[in-house]
Amino acid sequence: MQSTDQPDAKSKEFGHETIADTSVLTDFWRAMALLSRVPVYHIDDFRPVMIARSVWCWPLVGLVLAGFALLPAMLAHYLTGNAVIFAIFAVASMVLLTGAMHEDGLADCADGFGGGVDQARKLEIMRDSTVGTYGVVALILGLALRLTLIMAAADMGQGAVIFLVVAVISRAAIPVMMRILPPARDNGLGKGAGRPDGLPILIGLAIATVIVLVLSGIVATLAVSCGVALAICLVRLVAKWQIGGQTGDVLGATQICAELFAGIGFIAAMTMA
Structure with missing residues (x-):
């Protein structure tokens, strides 16, 4: 999702599909191109149907991105032994890898929902590249x-x-929002990303759950899952109320909110263990 809601972002129509277009490996590279700034070559088919079929591997993309982001963070922690420095390096590295696309979505939603007086004006503000007060506050918090x-x-x-954990599970939440909330515009990434079928979404959720379970155990998995479910419900409720559907910015905000609520659930589970 390298663009938020520009009218024709990643939604070009192509005349045919090749075998490579529908391969599992190509799904992964297409997802990587969508969800990060990592250079991906020979992937140029971003029709809604192709994006929608790739959602099963979005948690795997989150795992790979988080793994790379952890390398400088762990080096910094090894050299300093400081948790603050570790956290800053980890978040900064992830922001660089993703191009801050999810943060941009959160800021745009905050500006649009907070500053617009009606649906049309809210959507107009969300498409504006300028970040306002609501957006700055949302990003800081x-x-x-x-x-x-x-x-x-x-x-x-x-x-x-x-x-x-949060990188994996939060990216499994985005396709759920794409499925349960219709696009608020007739163009833009929210429309161009398509509406995934239930099976790829369920596969993605299953992959994310297994990874979280292996990394953190059953109690933390349950807590994290509850946090993500709550985040999805809240974002859906607010987006439906404010603009009547989802956009690329809403999908970005979904990832951030799911990450935060999953993190809270994880800390709660670790504290009670």
């Missing part, structure tokens, strides 16, 4: 909470685990 959650987990010896 969101980043502060992310850093706090990682630092709290690092103090428990779980800093790397929480970073991987």
